[in-house]
Amino acid sequence: MNETTLSLLKQDEKATVAALHGGSAFQHRLRSVGLKEGKLLRVVAKHHFSGPLVVEVERHHITIGRGMAQKIVVARVP
């Protein structure tokens, strides 16, 4: 399986959300903006020096810090 974390995806790569780690409040927050298991996402932008990522999910753009992105397990979609 081509599983990795969101933080390791490159710009313009696509993936589906496989699992969420971290506290339940954090997971709840991610799901409530649409980042939930099974959803297809695309990395719109990835900022240098451990900066944030911008992901597109369900036509919405979300900015997410690199540390948070480490807690999102994804499966690459070719």
Add this chain to the structure above:
Amino acid sequence: MKTILLIGDPNVGKSVLFSRLTGVDVIASNYPGTTVDYLKGRMNLGGEAVEIIDAPGTYSLEATNKAEEVAVSLLDRADLIVNVVDATSLERCLLLTLELLAKHKPVILALNMWDEAQHLGININVHELENLLQVPVVPTVAITAEGVKELVRRLDEARISGRPVLEGEDQVWTEVGHIVRKVQTVAHRHHTIWDRLVDATVKSGTGWLAALVILFGLFWLVRLVGEGLIRYAVEPVFELYRTPIDALSNWLGSGLLQKMLIGTLIDGRVDYVQSMGILTTGIFVPFGMVLPYVVAFYLALALLEDSGYLPRLATVTDNVFHKLGLHGHGIIPVLLGLGCKVPGILAARSLETRKERFIVITLVGITVPCAAHTAMIFGVLGRYGASYILVVFGTLAALFLLLGFILNRTSRTECPELFLDIPPYRWPIPSAVAKKTWMRVRWFLTEALPLVLLGVLAACILDAVGVTGLLANYTAPFMQGWFGLPGAAGPALLSGFLRKELAIGMLVPLALTPAQLTVAVTVFAFFPCIAALAVMLKELGIKDMLKAMAAMILTSLLVGGILRIILI
């Protein structure tokens, strides 16, 4: 009285709908979290007065921050709930909807941004959604008032849903997916050039380029509008005003009253900038020099807010702001501070940690020039060309970065990471932009004008009884020795504490060289006016306030001294 609560996800248009229903003017913008506290208003519903409450946005009833807690706590007071839903993101909004339906209160759904959903090829079967949720659903476009009448007409149809209560988050999400599959179809869209352009504004390289272009464009707009207002509105009006002023001056003759009301005549006539009378300089500086730039600035800010660009700017600048101990959201207090430091400092409340708030408040207090100060910089240096103005702004920008970097090192607390929901770009609606600009300008006028008039009065009296001259002698060695400025600049600097506008009138008659003026207007930046100091004290508390003051005094001595050595 019956209470109706407007509740929904952030940035779905609750405040716009609230404004439509109650006629109360509220600041609404195209970014999440504009409403951090709730607002109350009234409307007439079939001859009966009802109370409408606009709650801050929340994704769920399990609140994760202060603003969301407010929203949740308001639920108990509601007799009827209007759940405002963004039709373009039905799936994420339905979580809150299902949580609300389980509260056993009458609910009605406003399916807002209906036009945008249609435009995006999103089709929602309203009838099916009504059947599944067992409450009325009304498509609306709050910004154009489409569907709002229908919503009001059907308010009494709101009812308690008979749906079975779901247990646990998993079940709720499963049910959300189930409903969405049944009611929503989305036409496939290809990535267009427009989409690529939109993406480019959040990427690291092109995003910076876009930020520079957009901010430079806004700066240009502020100048264009400000100067246009001065040329075509302010100057003609004040030329007309000359006639009654001259008549009054002649009638009063020379004496203390004439000196206070009209001031000193320059070359036998009133000079609006230099005369220092209450009816001349006291009126001209706030209305003639500062107000045009305040209007221009708030217009540009409204365009920036309503376009949806701000969260993108926060994303792109996040890296730099992290070095200053802030995350990208820190740009919002800074931008507001460019208008007036008071709302800028208040906006720091939206930041999460105490350290972030201290850093951003200190930075806004010391290094961000407010509109009055910017007007002063242009007013006194404009005639010597752009280079001196660039020196002032360049110094302030460099200082902003340096000071933030240093303040960040003083405490080990890590700044939390950025987590932002980016709204789509929207064309700002002229009437909404005009209304918002007017609301802020009105606020500025009611807050600023009495203080300016009082300040001018105080300055005139002090000048007339000779205190100013005494003070000038007293501060002369220091002003001369450290900053290379004449002693008379001392009282001008002190008057800047009251209002920045006042200091312009006191600086111009001193006949300083451009280099001296550059040093003076830069040093002015480091002393916030009394209103800003009061808000700083309130927001920071006495201990942090003293730290901020120490930073302020050190900075002004160091930077003023260095500039003096380089320039004079």
